[in-house]
Amino acid sequence: MALNGQFAMAVHILALLAKSGDMNVKSDCIAGSVNTNPVVVRRLLSQLNNAGFVSSQTGATGGTRLARRPEDIDLSDVYRAISCGEVIGLPHRAPNPECPVGVKMETVLCELQKAVETAVADKLRRFTLRDIIAMVEGSEAPPIANIYN
Amino acid sequence: MALNGQFAMAVHILALLAKSGDMNVKSDCIAGSVNTNPVVVRRLLSQLNNAGFVSSQTGATGGTRLARRPEDIDLSDVYRAISCGEVIGLPHRAPNPECPVGVKMETVLCELQKAVETAVADKLRRFTLRDIIAMVEGSEAPPIANIYN
């Protein structure tokens, strides 16, 4: 399974909150849309809260709402806030230290990893939450075409 | 753990083979450098063989060698050949079909996934196996600086 199904869920949740404006949305309600358990939602909301994207209230009329404007949240921020796995995973066991190639490969792969991670962040930075809800709302001719640049 | 530790290992192996030229390299030897089990190496070599990157021989003087020139193999090909997981994983459970936002999110996230996957491939395409061994060999001033563009 995907390491970062969490990221997809986070975007889903944030879009939901963005569309709800100032209203407090309950984890039960979110879970209904995402089709999962409320606790799973709250676990993720906890991370989004720490990152300052949302703010939650306990109690009878509690729930969660967006803490920033949708145009001020871009997906690279979200990607960073959610502890996703790395795009290019490095091996668990380090290479044989007695093999000169192996030792060098370790640093090369590490640089490569950073390069790819940067490319992903650059791409995600092009999308704000506002763009996402525009895509969700516009049934015809969504700005999805702009994705490929 | 990382879904695609396999990709890192594939690059390591291919670099090793590239440096060995026409010589057959045994899975035991590769496993020694990567620091893992020969069978794990052979499993991965099997995928690289299917993709046409390497060719193997059984028997006494057997082993594996590169089937193409290092400058004709780029890392996006390798990434595609190795069955890595997706960069952005989509949720296993589909969203609630009765939630209009959820349904729309599914397609938006799918487009987003494709966009990121494309960005990764574009970045990896910039590196051939020849570039990788240049990085491994050059102890000073490797072309790693070129990674960030």
Place this chain on the structure above:
DNA sequence: ATATCTGTAACAAGTGTAGTTACAAACTAG
């Protein structure tokens, strides 16, 4: 006070990867 919701801990279940052993098939050398 009571009802309701969040935050978090704890646990079970399912899944995937890595490591390992074992063995058949293929091939070379003498």
Place this chain on the structure above:
DNA sequence: CTAGTTTGTAACTACACTTGTTACAGATAT
């Protein structure tokens, strides 16, 4: 042709990670 070596692959175990679920304490509005 026989003996030795190596690949290719199946089967199994161990480990780690993610998700789903239950349970409950703390906070808050009515």
